[in-house]
Amino acid sequence: MSSSLAPECSEKKERYDTCFIKWYSEKYLRGEGSTNECEGLFKEYKSCLDAALKQKGIHSMIEEARKTSPNNDNAKGLK
Amino acid sequence: MKVFESSCTFEYPWANVSIANWRKYGSWNTQSTHVVAVDTLSRSVDPRTGILTRHLKLRTERLITCKQNAPRWLMKIVGGAEESYVREVSSVDPQQQTVTLRSMNLTGSNIISVQETVVYSPDPSSPKTKTRFQQDAQITAYGAFSKICGAIEDWSVERFGQNALKGRLGFESVLEMSSKAFRDMKLEEGGWRR
Numbered sequence: 001m002s003s004s005l006a007p008e009c010s011e012k013k014e015r016y017d018t019c020f021i022k023w024y025s026e027k028y029l030r031g032e033g034s035t036n037e038c039e040g041l042f043k044e045y046k047s048c049l050d051a052a053l054k055q056k057g058i059h060s061m062i063e064e065a066r067k068t069s070p071n072n073d074n075a076k077g078l079k
Numbered sequence: 080m081k082v083f084e085s086s087c088t089f090e091y092p093w094a095n096v097s098i099a100n101w102r103k104y105g106s107w108n109t110q111s112t113h114v115v116a117v118d119t120l121s122r123s124v125d126p127r128t129g130i131l132t133r134h135l136k137l138r139t140e141r142l143i144t145c146k147q148n149a150p151r152w153l154m155k156i157v158g159g160a161e162e163s164y165v166r167e168v169s170s171v172d173p174q175q176q177t178v179t180l181r182s183m184n185l186t187g188s189n190i191i192s193v194q195e196t197v198v199y200s201p202d203p204s205s206p207k208t209k210t211r212f213q214q215d216a217q218i219t220a221y222g223a224f225s226k227i228c229g230a231i232e233d234w235s236v237e238r239f240g241q242n243a244l245k246g247r248l249g250f251e252s253v254l255e256m257s258s259k260a261f262r263d264m265k266l267e268e269g270g271w272r273r
Contacts, residue, residue: 002104002117005144005162013118017101020122024137025098029173033124033135042122049118053142058164061185062120062142065166069183 004045006052012045081232083216083239087247088209091254093176093201096210099250099257100178100199104143107256110249113242115162116144137171143182147242153234156190156227163187176201191220191231193239214243 004013019038027033053059089096104114120140143165163186170179178199184192195216202209218235220228 001102001106003115004118005116005142006118009118016119020119021098021101024101025094028124028137028171029094029097031173033137033173036124042119045119049120058142058185061164062166065183065185065188069166 004049004052005056005058006049009045009048009052012041012048016041016045080217080219081236083218083236083243084214085240085243086211086213088202088204088211089251089254090209091258092208093199093206093210095258096199096254097171097178099254100180102253102257103246103250105253107253108249109252110245111242113145113147113245114143115146116142118142118144120166134174136173139167139169139171141167141169143167147238149238150234153231156231165193176206190222191218191235193218193235212247 001014001017004010016038019041023033023038050059053062091099102108104111104117118141120142122137122139125136125138145163145165146161147163163184165182165184165186167180167182169181171177172179178197180195180197182195193216195214198211198213200211200213201207202211216239218232218239220231220235222228222231
């Protein structure tokens with residue numbers, strides 16, 4: 001698995017990534033993917049990541065991109 | 080604006096490739112050293128996409144952190160940021176068997192825009208055992224001096240091509256390792272239900 005941009009979040013990220021890959025390959029691809037069993041681990045990782053993104057000033061760049069980028073939910077093919 | 084296009088076929092079934100895609104920039108990829116981190120910003124199974132569970136699309140938003148050397152003249156123009164960030168939004172369609180990844184640079188986006196689209200889908204020649212990789216990127220430099228814009232675009236297209244090649248070689252080893260890890264899951268044939 002890849003590292004996190006914030007080293008302090010890497011452990012939490014690894015726990016989440018491991019859970020996700022297992023869910024994706026064993027459940028989602030087999031059509032049993034409606035439940036989100038990794039949500040708890042994601043929340044832990046995300047709260048760590050969000051703090052780092054704010055500290056590094058990346059958070060506002062992401063927010064801006066979400067608003068202006070054609071690369072979002074409404075983009076062709078992502079509907 | 081310059082356009083970069085590339086495509087190739089991986090000798091693995093789509094399900095394997097779509098799994099390995101989430102590990103593309105991990106330790107198994109020793110080629111793509113310019114990607115130093117990949118973080119998941121949000122992820123959701125879209126309940127609007129289908130009535131049946133197996134048709135649900137998966138949407139993922141990721142932040143990719145890159146570190147790469149650029150020529151001094153270019154570093155001066157873009158402000159010399161050591162790390163650069165890319166936002167990627169991807170969609171997995173398990174019914175159509177496609178993974179679509181769209182990404183755009185966050186860093187230096189007032190000077191240059193790099194919009195990339197990658198699609199993984201079953202190769203028409205043998206859809207059960209091979210996967211097609213299609214990549215295109217639109218690279219546009221903004222500025223008053225067309226000569227400088229041209230130079231920035233040329234450098235970016237060249238670097239994009241180098242990184243794309245590294246990405247392909249690196250992904251081959253990820254696929255090999257990933258397939259070993261998941262071999263006992265029998266994803267190759269009957270394990271995957273359409």
